[in-house]
Amino acid sequence: MKVRLTADPAEFKAITFPFLQRDPVLHSYILSNTADRVDGILHDPAPPLFLSIHDDPGEVVGAVFCTALRGIQLGALPDALVPAIADICADQAPDPDTIAGTATAARQLAELRAARTGKTFHQTLGMRLHKLGTFVEQHATGTARQAVAADLEVVVSLLAAYGTELGHPLPPDEQYRWGSTRIERGRVWLWEDGGRVVSVVGHQETLFNATRVGPVYTPPSARGHGYASALTAHVTKHLQATGSEVCLNTDLANPTSNKIYAAIGYRPLVDFVVYELR
Known part of the structure; x- marks a missing residue:
């Protein structure tokens, strides 16, 4: 070896x-x-x-x-x-x-x-990789659209909140770099309801006919309306229509997100963990 x-x-x-x-x-x-x-x-x-x-x-x-x-x-x-x-x-x-x-x-x-x-070491996160099986449409009030350059500030704001909630915030310059480069490449999607952006979903570059969806984030004040489900389903359907296999990761400690993605048609493939030493 x-x-x-x-x-x-x-x-x-x-x-x-x-x-x-x-x-x-x-x-x-x-x-x-x-x-x-x-x-x-x-x-x-x-x-x-x-x-x-x-x-x-x-x-x-x-x-x-x-x-x-x-x-x-x-x-x-x-x-x-x-x-x-x-x-x-x-x-x-x-x-x-x-x-x-x-x-x-x-x-x-x-x-x-x-x-x-x-x-010493301890486990800090359990993740599950899912692969799309049979797609199931999801619905919510509002509409999905691809983010454009004018959406950078709202995308960065949502990204900052997402990182803070996870406990791993990106530095501000990284947030802007992440948002701007991915918006330019058409890899950020927004859900709007009543003229207000209420959810964001990104996805990675399609490589060898496979694409991973994520991150997915809805601010606490907008949760409970099915926005993340509908937007993730919309992005999933869009990617599937290109001929790509579609996958995503979930936090095993979050039963809500696992239930949401299962409803769209994602099926477990393999589990991963994160250990931290201190």
């Missing part, structure tokens, strides 16, 4: 995408984050670290990235490959204290990292 390192997302893309594209839904997170860095949409405050894991003949069998904002992202890395990257991550990326991956792989790396650093 060999691990190859790079700080260049374009190099990582060239090496790993032929492997990752075999299951673009399962690997959606690593694919989209890498593509956004290559395209200049995502920016890191410190140099990122990308790892490709190769078997003895040299074929890619796993891909991992580590950044200051998102910690160590294992994606769907198999458990058996965790030992191959543990020491490298500890030596080359000692600062990130969050690890995301499947329940067993993420815990395995958290245990190895904790043993090396003397820190």
Whole structure:
């Protein structure tokens, strides 16, 4: 087993995408984050670290990235490959204290990292990746529309509230960069009711005929009217009409969102967890 390192997302893309594209839904997170860095949409405050894991003949069998904002992202890395990257991550990326991956792989790396650093670890988030099955239309008062440049302030405001509610707010400059670049690319949608924007849904770039929906956010004052359900369904239908497979992540601690997405036709595919060391 060999691990190859790079700080260049374009190099990582060239090496790993032929492997990752075999299951673009399962690997959606690593694919989209890498593509956004290559395209200049995502920016890191410190140099990122990308790892490709190769078997003895040299074929890619796993891909991992580590950044200051998102910690160590294992994606769907198999458990058996965790030992191959543990020491490298500890030596080359000692600062990130969050690890995301499947329940067993993420815990395995958290245990190895904790043993090396003397820190303790605990799970902070459980996520479920869903893939669209049979689409079911949803309805609410109001209409959906694609966000335009004039919507930047309202999009940034909703994004800021979303980040604050999650406990991971983006810096203001990142909020504006996120909003402006994604609006330009047609990846932000709004739901309006009575001339008021009441919900926002984004989606990632379509890669290898798969698209991940998110984020989805409705301010507390506008909840309970089905806006998020209707807008997510609208975006889902739009993406499906392009021929794309559609997927999304949910927080397992939020039964409301899981119920909403199940009603649209999303079905569970695999669970992921996030561990934090301290």
